[in-house]
Amino acid sequence: MKIQRFAASTGKVVKVNNAIKVIDTDMVAVDATDGIKFDFKGYSNDRIAIVFQNTNGSAAKDAKVKAPTNGGYAADTADLTLSVAAGKTAVAFVETARYANTDGTIICAGGSADVKAVAVYLG
Numbered sequence: 340m341k342i343q344r345f346a347a348s349t350g351k352v353v354k355v356n357n358a359i360k361v362i363d364t365d366m367v368a369v370d371a372t373d374g375i376k377f378d379f380k381g382y383s384n385d386r387i388a389i390v391f392q393n394t395n396g397s398a399a400k401d402a403k404v405k406a407p408t409n410g411g412y413a414a415d416t417a418d419l420t421l422s423v424a425a426g427k428t429a430v431a432f433v434e435t436a437r438y439a440n441t442d443g444t445i446i447c448a449g450g451s452a453d454v455k456a457v458a459v460y461l462g
Contacts, residue, residue: 350375350447352382352458365457366392369449374405377458380443385434386461389447393423393454400450404431407440414438423454 351365369375369391379387391402404419413436423429439445447456 348373348375350377350456350458352377352379352460354460354462356462362390362457362459363392366390366455367457368452369402369447369454369456371449371451374403374446374448375456377445377447378443379435379439379445379458379460382435382443382460382462385436387433387435387445388459388461389431389433389445389456390428390459391421391423391431391447391449391454391456392428393425395425395451395453397425398453399424400454401448402429402431402450402454402456403448404433404438405446405448407438407445409440409442411436411439411441418448 350367393400399422407414415437
């Protein structure tokens with residue numbers, strides 16, 4: 340059994356339903372050591388996107404959706420990892436059954452505090 344680490348900061352979950360929403364002001368810097376936690380308790384389905392932005396203007400940075408340390412029956416065992424080019428944005432679509440801990444949280448990580456993230460619930 341893995342020991343669950345707690346992220347240093349809590350990210351924002353934005354709900355979007357048949358709308359267009361500007362999300363740049365909702366993005367939170369990912370702690371370079373402890374990551375960021377998104378709380379999906381109370382959300383009814385798996386329509387979740389996590390948007391990562393690399394604000395570093397000259398170097399690529401990693402963005403990760405961490406495999407759960409205390410997951411359910413369908414929990415994934417590998418992180419989703421992507422190198423995000425300097426100044427670029429990436430999105431990960433995830434299933435809570437595969438990436439959420441049993442307490443409803445999803446932990447993400449970044450290669451530095453230059454990585455910002457926001458979760459989007461497509462409700």
